[in-house]
Amino acid sequence: MRILLASPRGFCAGVNMAIETLEEALRRFPPPIYVYHEIVHNRWVVSHFTDRGVVFVDDLNVVPAEATLLYSAHGVSPEIRRRAEELRLRTVDATCPLVTKVHREVRRFSDQGFTVLLVGHAGHDEIVGTMGEAPHAIRLIENEEQAEAVTVADPQRVAYSTQTTLSVDDAERIVSRLRRRFPALQGPARDDICYATQNRQEAVRALAAETDLVLVVGSQNSSNSRRLAEIAGAAGIPAYLVDGPEELHEEWFHPDQTVGITAGASAPESLVQGCVNYLRERFQAVVEERVLRQENVHFALPIELRTSRETVPEA
Ligand code: SF4
Structure with missing residues (x-):
């Protein structure tokens, strides 16, 4: 054989950064460390951290006030950040910078009055977070049928963005249908698929x-x-x-x-x-x-960890 x-x-660089961030948070902050959603979508990685006392949650109501909360690599909506602030949580943002780029993009389009056609999979953590940036302006497009059926208020002000982890071929097919239907369609300056x-x-x-x-x-x-x-x-x-x-x-x-x-x-x-x-x-x-290709991408730890001097006291 x-x-x-x-x-x-x-x-990838985003996953490496998210895992290093959680490792560093475990070293610096008192337990337990809470993580909103799975730190990355891998059973082994999640159970490795669960065994070390990390608590993964899908609902902020179960996180006690003033606890430490990490945002996972897939990012979160502004509503989750607002709620975390209300609960006075110490937050550490391990969102992949390439996901943050998509958040910025959809915000920019929606601020300019565009309808944003977001190509991605319903329910995926990344899509839930991105849609939360401008729920009134974003329409989720999961397939070519939806690309054919979607209607927008002003066909001159329509843009698209995509989930970072789509099939390149599927995304191209969907976006080319959107382009045919909306010739004025605007898109990201650089590819969203990472x-x-x-x-x-x-x-x-x-x-x-x-x-x-x-x-x-x-x-x-x-x-x-x-x-x-x-x-x-x-x-x-x-x-x-x-x-x-x-x-x-x-x-x-x-x-x-x-x-x-x-x-x-x-x-x-x-x-x-x-x-x-x-x-x-x-x-x-x-x-x-x-x-096939060499990769040489590295993301720095989140700013919260670059500035915090706090460490867990030695037992
Ligand atoms: S966007 Fe790409 S680089 Fe970032 S975590 Fe996801 S797969 Fe990795």
């Missing part, structure tokens, strides 16, 4: 062309991981989205296969290596890496 490992794969999503999609597409089967390491609620599995599946080969080696089934594989492995932007490398080891032990697999 041959394993082709996609590169880039796994953690560099990490685009690079991982490009890498898995190349990998799928060379392999008999693709494993995507990532959680079911991770949007970018699901897109990777869909892209591999669309190439006509079996593609499995798995949280880690414990979800692999021996009957999926046979010894003369070439197996591609990649990982979503929130999936730790240790789980990728767990899958590699599983195949090495059972099929004597040899590993090659397919490097």
